[in-house]
Amino acid sequence: MIPVITISREFGSGGHTIGQMVAEKLKIPFYDSLILEKAAEKSGFAQDVISEQGEYTSEFHMMFNNLSLASAGVCEDPQDKIFRIQQEIILECAKAGPCVIVGRCADYILEKAGVPTLNVFIHADLAHRKEHVLARYGQTDVSIDKRLARKDRSRKVYFKYYTDRNWGDYHNYDLSLNAGQLGEPFCAEVIVAAVEKKGKQ
Protein backbone atom coordinates (compact mmCIF):
# COMPACT_ATOMS: atom_id res chain seq x y z
CA MET A 1 0.00 0.00 0.00
CA ILE A 2 1.45 3.36 -1.05
CA PRO A 3 1.44 5.86 1.84
CA VAL A 4 0.21 9.43 1.52
CA ILE A 5 3.18 11.67 0.73
CA THR A 6 3.30 14.97 2.56
CA ILE A 7 5.72 17.64 1.39
CA SER A 8 6.68 20.52 3.63
CA ARG A 9 8.97 23.03 1.98
CA GLU A 10 10.85 26.26 2.29
CA PHE A 11 9.42 28.99 0.07
CA GLY A 12 11.26 28.87 -3.25
CA SER A 13 12.95 25.52 -2.62
CA GLY A 14 11.16 23.68 -5.44
CA GLY A 15 8.98 21.55 -3.16
CA HIS A 16 5.85 22.20 -5.23
CA THR A 17 7.53 21.05 -8.47
CA ILE A 18 9.03 17.99 -6.74
CA GLY A 19 5.59 17.07 -5.40
CA GLN A 20 4.13 17.31 -8.90
CA MET A 21 6.90 15.11 -10.30
CA VAL A 22 6.32 12.48 -7.59
CA ALA A 23 2.56 12.46 -8.24
CA GLU A 24 3.12 12.08 -11.99
CA LYS A 25 5.61 9.25 -11.54
CA LEU A 26 3.31 7.38 -9.16
CA LYS A 27 0.16 8.31 -11.09
CA ILE A 28 -1.59 9.58 -7.97
CA PRO A 29 -3.39 12.89 -7.28
CA PHE A 30 -1.44 16.01 -6.38
CA TYR A 31 -2.99 18.42 -3.90
CA ASP A 32 -1.72 21.93 -3.52
CA SER A 33 -3.90 24.59 -5.18
CA LEU A 34 -6.74 22.02 -5.32
CA ILE A 35 -6.91 22.31 -1.52
CA LEU A 36 -7.18 26.06 -1.92
CA GLU A 37 -10.07 25.71 -4.35
CA LYS A 38 -11.92 23.23 -2.15
CA ALA A 39 -11.31 25.32 0.98
CA ALA A 40 -12.56 28.47 -0.79
CA GLU A 41 -15.70 26.64 -1.82
CA LYS A 42 -16.36 25.23 1.65
CA SER A 43 -15.52 28.37 3.63
CA GLY A 44 -16.81 31.13 1.40
CA PHE A 45 -13.45 32.93 1.61
CA ALA A 46 -11.64 34.01 -1.57
CA GLN A 47 -8.78 31.78 -2.72
CA ASP A 48 -6.16 34.44 -2.12
CA VAL A 49 -7.36 34.82 1.49
CA ILE A 50 -7.00 31.05 1.97
CA SER A 51 -3.61 31.14 0.29
CA GLU A 52 -2.42 33.85 2.68
CA GLN A 53 -4.17 32.63 5.85
CA GLY A 54 -3.96 28.90 5.26
CA GLU A 55 -0.21 28.53 5.77
CA TYR A 56 1.08 31.81 7.10
CA THR A 57 0.56 33.80 10.22
CA SER A 58 2.30 36.26 12.49
CA GLU A 59 2.98 36.44 16.20
CA PHE A 60 0.82 39.57 16.16
CA HIS A 61 -2.15 37.65 14.78
CA MET A 62 -1.67 34.93 17.36
CA MET A 63 -1.47 37.45 20.20
CA PHE A 64 -4.56 39.21 18.88
CA ASN A 65 -6.34 35.90 18.49
CA ASN A 66 -5.75 35.13 22.14
CA LEU A 67 -7.47 38.35 23.13
CA SER A 68 -10.26 38.22 20.57
CA LEU A 69 -13.94 37.43 20.58
CA ALA A 70 -13.00 34.27 18.70
CA SER A 71 -11.02 33.08 21.73
CA ALA A 72 -13.95 33.89 23.95
CA GLY A 73 -16.00 31.50 21.83
CA VAL A 74 -18.28 34.25 20.53
CA CYS A 75 -17.33 33.51 16.92
CA GLU A 76 -14.76 31.39 15.11
CA ASP A 77 -11.50 33.12 14.17
CA PRO A 78 -11.20 33.15 10.34
CA GLN A 79 -7.74 31.54 10.46
CA ASP A 80 -8.96 28.79 12.77
CA LYS A 81 -11.92 28.25 10.44
CA ILE A 82 -9.59 27.94 7.44
CA PHE A 83 -7.37 25.51 9.37
CA ARG A 84 -10.39 23.39 10.34
CA ILE A 85 -11.71 23.30 6.78
CA GLN A 86 -8.29 22.52 5.28
CA GLN A 87 -7.95 19.75 7.86
CA GLU A 88 -11.27 18.22 6.75
CA ILE A 89 -10.22 18.43 3.10
CA ILE A 90 -6.82 16.86 3.79
CA LEU A 91 -8.46 13.96 5.61
CA GLU A 92 -10.92 13.49 2.72
CA CYS A 93 -8.07 13.50 0.18
CA ALA A 94 -6.12 10.91 2.18
CA LYS A 95 -9.25 8.77 2.61
CA ALA A 96 -9.73 8.69 -1.16
CA GLY A 97 -6.35 6.96 -1.62
CA PRO A 98 -2.62 7.58 -2.00
CA CYS A 99 -1.78 11.16 -3.01
CA VAL A 100 0.79 13.93 -2.62
CA ILE A 101 -0.18 16.82 -0.33
CA VAL A 102 1.95 19.97 -0.14
CA GLY A 103 2.14 22.04 3.04
CA ARG A 104 -0.77 22.97 5.36
CA CYS A 105 0.42 20.84 8.31
CA ALA A 106 -0.71 17.70 6.44
CA ASP A 107 2.03 15.62 8.11
CA TYR A 108 0.70 16.51 11.56
CA ILE A 109 -2.98 16.24 10.64
CA LEU A 110 -2.57 12.78 9.08
CA GLU A 111 -0.37 11.48 11.90
CA LYS A 112 -3.00 12.49 14.44
CA ALA A 113 -5.59 10.66 12.33
CA GLY A 114 -3.41 7.53 12.18
CA VAL A 115 -2.96 7.67 8.38
CA PRO A 116 0.33 6.11 7.17
CA THR A 117 2.47 8.77 5.51
CA LEU A 118 5.89 9.43 4.09
CA ASN A 119 6.84 12.88 5.34
CA VAL A 120 9.29 14.91 3.29
CA PHE A 121 10.90 18.30 3.91
CA ILE A 122 12.41 20.17 0.97
CA HIS A 123 14.88 23.00 1.51
CA ALA A 124 17.53 24.82 -0.47
CA ASP A 125 20.25 27.39 0.04
CA LEU A 126 19.26 31.03 -0.08
CA ALA A 127 20.81 31.82 -3.47
CA HIS A 128 18.86 28.99 -5.10
CA ARG A 129 15.61 30.05 -3.45
CA LYS A 130 16.02 33.69 -4.50
CA GLU A 131 16.60 32.69 -8.11
CA HIS A 132 13.63 30.33 -8.00
CA VAL A 133 11.23 32.90 -6.52
CA LEU A 134 12.30 35.67 -8.89
CA ALA A 135 11.92 33.36 -11.90
CA ARG A 136 8.48 32.21 -10.78
CA TYR A 137 6.91 35.31 -9.20
CA GLY A 138 9.13 38.20 -10.38
CA GLN A 139 10.23 41.28 -8.46
CA THR A 140 7.92 43.19 -6.10
CA ASP A 141 8.33 46.40 -4.09
CA VAL A 142 9.69 44.29 -1.23
CA SER A 143 13.29 43.03 -1.49
CA ILE A 144 13.71 39.33 -2.20
CA ASP A 145 15.58 38.82 1.10
CA LYS A 146 12.70 40.31 3.06
CA ARG A 147 10.13 38.27 1.14
CA LEU A 148 11.90 35.02 1.91
CA ALA A 149 12.50 35.92 5.55
CA ARG A 150 8.82 36.85 6.02
CA LYS A 151 7.54 33.66 4.41
CA ASP A 152 9.89 31.49 6.47
CA ARG A 153 8.93 33.24 9.67
CA SER A 154 5.19 33.16 9.09
CA ARG A 155 5.23 29.48 8.06
CA LYS A 156 7.18 28.60 11.19
CA VAL A 157 4.77 30.50 13.44
CA TYR A 158 1.73 28.99 11.71
CA PHE A 159 3.10 25.45 12.03
CA LYS A 160 4.07 25.96 15.67
CA TYR A 161 0.67 27.43 16.55
CA TYR A 162 -1.38 24.60 15.05
CA THR A 163 0.91 21.63 15.76
CA ASP A 164 3.11 22.69 18.70
CA ARG A 165 6.05 21.36 16.67
CA ASN A 166 9.01 23.09 15.10
CA TRP A 167 8.75 23.42 11.34
CA GLY A 168 11.80 21.89 9.64
CA ASP A 169 12.74 19.82 12.73
CA TYR A 170 14.10 16.51 11.44
CA HIS A 171 12.06 14.52 13.95
CA ASN A 172 8.95 15.26 11.85
CA TYR A 173 10.24 13.89 8.54
CA ASP A 174 11.38 10.63 6.95
CA LEU A 175 13.46 12.55 4.41
CA SER A 176 14.81 16.11 4.34
CA LEU A 177 16.39 16.98 1.02
CA ASN A 178 18.39 19.97 -0.16
CA ALA A 179 16.86 20.47 -3.60
CA GLY A 180 19.35 23.24 -4.40
CA GLN A 181 22.23 20.77 -4.11
CA LEU A 182 20.53 17.61 -5.32
CA GLY A 183 18.21 18.98 -8.02
CA GLU A 184 14.45 18.57 -8.28
CA PRO A 185 14.38 15.43 -10.50
CA PHE A 186 16.78 13.60 -8.17
CA CYS A 187 14.70 14.53 -5.11
CA ALA A 188 11.58 13.22 -6.85
CA GLU A 189 13.37 9.94 -7.67
CA VAL A 190 14.48 9.48 -4.05
CA ILE A 191 10.96 10.13 -2.77
CA VAL A 192 9.45 7.65 -5.24
CA ALA A 193 12.04 5.02 -4.20
CA ALA A 194 11.24 5.65 -0.53
CA VAL A 195 7.51 5.37 -1.21
CA GLU A 196 8.01 2.06 -3.00
CA LYS A 197 10.18 0.83 -0.13
CA LYS A 198 7.66 1.89 2.51
CA GLY A 199 4.79 0.49 0.46
CA LYS A 200 6.39 -2.97 0.60
CA GLN A 201 6.76 -2.95 4.41
Added chain:
Amino acid sequence: MIPVITISREFGSGGHTIGQMVAEKLKIPFYDSLILEKAAEKSGFAQDVISEQGEYTSEFHMMFNNLSLASAGVCEDPQDKIFRIQQEIILECAKAGPCVIVGRCADYILEKAGVPTLNVFIHADLAHRKEHVLARYGQTDVSIDKRLARKDRSRKVYFKYYTDRNWGDYHNYDLSLNAGQLGEPFCAEVIVAAVEKKGKQ
Protein backbone atom coordinates in the same frame (compact mmCIF):
# COMPACT_ATOMS: atom_id res chain seq x y z
CA MET B 1 35.00 13.83 -8.65
CA ILE B 2 33.40 12.09 -5.67
CA PRO B 3 32.92 14.47 -2.71
CA VAL B 4 33.88 13.59 0.84
CA ILE B 5 30.81 12.17 2.60
CA THR B 6 30.25 13.34 6.15
CA ILE B 7 27.74 11.52 8.32
CA SER B 8 26.34 13.11 11.45
CA ARG B 9 24.02 10.85 13.38
CA GLU B 10 21.87 10.41 16.44
CA PHE B 11 23.28 7.85 18.84
CA GLY B 12 21.78 4.46 17.98
CA SER B 13 20.33 5.55 14.64
CA GLY B 14 22.53 3.27 12.53
CA GLY B 15 24.64 6.06 11.04
CA HIS B 16 27.89 4.17 11.62
CA THR B 17 26.63 1.08 9.76
CA ILE B 18 25.22 3.21 6.92
CA GLY B 19 28.58 4.97 6.59
CA GLN B 20 30.34 1.62 6.34
CA MET B 21 27.91 0.42 3.67
CA VAL B 22 28.44 3.60 1.63
CA ALA B 23 32.24 3.28 1.86
CA GLU B 24 32.08 -0.36 0.77
CA LYS B 25 29.79 0.38 -2.16
CA LEU B 26 32.00 3.26 -3.35
CA LYS B 27 35.24 1.45 -2.47
CA ILE B 28 36.56 4.41 -0.51
CA PRO B 29 38.01 4.63 3.04
CA PHE B 30 35.72 4.77 6.07
CA TYR B 31 36.84 6.88 9.01
CA ASP B 32 35.25 6.50 12.40
CA SER B 33 37.35 4.58 14.91
CA LEU B 34 40.39 5.15 12.65
CA ILE B 35 40.18 8.82 13.61
CA LEU B 36 40.16 7.76 17.27
CA GLU B 37 43.29 5.68 16.78
CA LYS B 38 45.13 8.43 14.92
CA ALA B 39 44.05 11.07 17.46
CA ALA B 40 45.19 8.86 20.35
CA GLU B 41 48.57 8.42 18.69
CA LYS B 42 48.99 12.14 17.99
CA SER B 43 47.73 13.45 21.32
CA GLY B 44 49.00 10.87 23.77
CA PHE B 45 45.49 10.45 25.23
CA ALA B 46 43.91 7.00 25.55
CA GLN B 47 41.36 6.06 22.88
CA ASP B 48 38.50 5.95 25.35
CA VAL B 49 39.31 9.51 26.47
CA ILE B 50 39.22 10.64 22.83
CA SER B 51 36.01 8.71 22.29
CA GLU B 52 34.39 10.47 25.25
CA GLN B 53 35.90 13.93 24.78
CA GLY B 54 36.06 14.03 21.01
CA GLU B 55 32.33 14.30 20.34
CA TYR B 56 30.67 14.90 23.66
CA THR B 57 30.72 17.63 26.21
CA SER B 58 28.56 19.25 28.86
CA GLU B 59 27.53 22.79 29.63
CA PHE B 60 29.41 22.33 32.90
CA HIS B 61 32.64 21.56 31.07
CA MET B 62 32.17 24.56 28.82
CA MET B 63 31.49 26.85 31.76
CA PHE B 64 34.51 25.47 33.59
CA ASN B 65 36.61 25.83 30.46
CA ASN B 66 35.77 29.51 30.30
CA LEU B 67 37.11 30.02 33.79
CA SER B 68 40.13 27.73 33.49
CA LEU B 69 43.86 28.18 33.07
CA ALA B 70 43.33 26.89 29.54
CA SER B 71 41.19 29.90 28.74
CA ALA B 72 43.81 32.18 30.20
CA GLY B 73 46.25 30.73 27.68
CA VAL B 74 48.42 29.08 30.35
CA CYS B 75 47.84 25.60 28.89
CA GLU B 76 45.64 24.04 26.22
CA ASP B 77 42.35 22.55 27.43
CA PRO B 78 42.41 18.77 26.76
CA GLN B 79 39.09 18.92 24.88
CA ASP B 80 40.31 21.78 22.69
CA LYS B 81 43.50 19.83 22.04
CA ILE B 82 41.51 16.77 20.97
CA PHE B 83 39.31 18.94 18.73
CA ARG B 84 42.38 20.50 17.12
CA ILE B 85 44.04 17.14 16.52
CA GLN B 86 40.87 15.55 15.17
CA GLN B 87 40.52 18.55 12.86
CA GLU B 88 44.03 18.01 11.50
CA ILE B 89 43.32 14.31 10.97
CA ILE B 90 40.00 15.01 9.21
CA LEU B 91 41.70 17.46 6.86
CA GLU B 92 44.46 14.91 6.13
CA CYS B 93 41.88 12.18 5.42
CA ALA B 94 39.97 14.48 3.02
CA LYS B 95 43.19 15.55 1.31
CA ALA B 96 44.06 11.91 0.61
CA GLY B 97 40.88 11.49 -1.48
CA PRO B 98 37.16 10.71 -1.30
CA CYS B 99 36.14 9.00 1.93
CA VAL B 100 33.33 8.67 4.47
CA ILE B 101 33.83 10.45 7.81
CA VAL B 102 31.45 9.88 10.71
CA GLY B 103 30.78 12.61 13.29
CA ARG B 104 33.36 14.94 14.87
CA CYS B 105 32.06 18.14 13.19
CA ALA B 106 33.63 16.96 9.90
CA ASP B 107 30.91 18.77 7.88
CA TYR B 108 31.83 22.10 9.50
CA ILE B 109 35.60 21.52 9.43
CA LEU B 110 35.63 20.60 5.73
CA GLU B 111 33.27 23.43 4.72
CA LYS B 112 35.57 25.94 6.42
CA ALA B 113 38.49 24.42 4.52
CA GLY B 114 36.60 24.68 1.20
CA VAL B 115 36.50 20.89 0.65
CA PRO B 116 33.47 19.71 -1.43
CA THR B 117 31.29 17.43 0.68
CA LEU B 118 27.99 15.65 0.74
CA ASN B 119 26.65 16.16 4.24
CA VAL B 120 24.24 13.58 5.64
CA PHE B 121 22.31 13.44 8.90
CA ILE B 122 20.94 10.10 10.08
CA HIS B 123 18.22 9.91 12.71
CA ALA B 124 15.63 7.41 13.88
CA ASP B 125 12.69 7.23 16.22
CA LEU B 126 13.36 6.54 19.87
CA ALA B 127 12.09 2.94 19.90
CA HIS B 128 14.41 2.02 17.03
CA ARG B 129 17.39 3.71 18.69
CA LYS B 130 16.78 1.99 22.02
CA GLU B 131 16.64 -1.42 20.35
CA HIS B 132 19.78 -0.65 18.36
CA VAL B 133 21.79 0.54 21.37
CA LEU B 134 20.73 -2.38 23.56
CA ALA B 135 21.60 -4.88 20.81
CA ARG B 136 24.99 -3.28 20.24
CA TYR B 137 26.14 -2.19 23.69
CA GLY B 138 23.82 -4.05 26.09
CA GLN B 139 22.29 -2.82 29.34
CA THR B 140 24.18 -0.68 31.85
CA ASP B 141 23.30 0.70 35.31
CA VAL B 142 21.86 3.77 33.60
CA SER B 143 18.44 3.46 31.97
CA ILE B 144 18.39 3.39 28.18
CA ASP B 145 16.26 6.57 28.07
CA LYS B 146 18.80 8.45 30.16
CA ARG B 147 21.71 7.15 28.08
CA LEU B 148 20.15 8.35 24.84
CA ALA B 149 19.13 11.71 26.30
CA ARG B 150 22.64 12.30 27.65
CA LYS B 151 24.35 11.40 24.38
CA ASP B 152 22.00 13.63 22.38
CA ARG B 153 22.48 16.52 24.75
CA SER B 154 26.25 16.27 24.94
CA ARG B 155 26.64 15.93 21.15
CA LYS B 156 24.46 19.00 20.64
CA VAL B 157 26.46 21.04 23.14
CA TYR B 158 29.77 19.89 21.67
CA PHE B 159 28.68 20.73 18.12
CA LYS B 160 27.33 24.12 19.15
CA TYR B 161 30.49 24.98 21.08
CA TYR B 162 32.90 24.19 18.26
CA THR B 163 30.80 25.24 15.23
CA ASP B 164 28.25 27.75 16.58
CA ARG B 165 25.64 25.79 14.63
CA ASN B 166 22.71 23.69 15.73
CA TRP B 167 23.31 19.97 15.44
CA GLY B 168 20.58 18.33 13.34
CA ASP B 169 19.51 21.66 11.76
CA TYR B 170 18.53 20.88 8.15
CA HIS B 171 20.50 23.87 6.83
CA ASN B 172 23.72 21.94 7.51
CA TYR B 173 22.87 18.83 5.46
CA ASP B 174 22.16 17.78 1.89
CA LEU B 175 20.20 14.77 3.12
CA SER B 176 18.57 13.95 6.45
CA LEU B 177 17.25 10.41 6.58
CA ASN B 178 15.14 8.55 9.10
CA ALA B 179 16.95 5.20 9.14
CA GLY B 180 14.34 3.71 11.47
CA GLN B 181 11.66 4.21 8.82
CA LEU B 182 13.71 3.74 5.67
CA GLY B 183 16.16 1.02 6.76
CA GLU B 184 19.95 1.15 6.69
CA PRO B 185 20.49 -0.43 3.22
CA PHE B 186 18.03 1.99 1.61
CA CYS B 187 19.72 4.98 3.27
CA ALA B 188 23.09 3.77 1.98
CA GLU B 189 21.67 3.43 -1.56
CA VAL B 190 20.24 6.97 -1.48
CA ILE B 191 23.57 8.39 -0.28
CA VAL B 192 25.50 6.55 -3.00
CA ALA B 193 23.05 7.83 -5.65
CA ALA B 194 23.44 11.40 -4.29
CA VAL B 195 27.23 11.06 -4.33
CA GLU B 196 27.17 9.89 -7.93
CA LYS B 197 24.84 12.73 -8.86
CA LYS B 198 26.99 15.34 -7.11
CA GLY B 199 30.15 13.82 -8.57
CA LYS B 200 28.84 14.47 -12.08
CA GLN B 201 28.13 18.17 -11.45
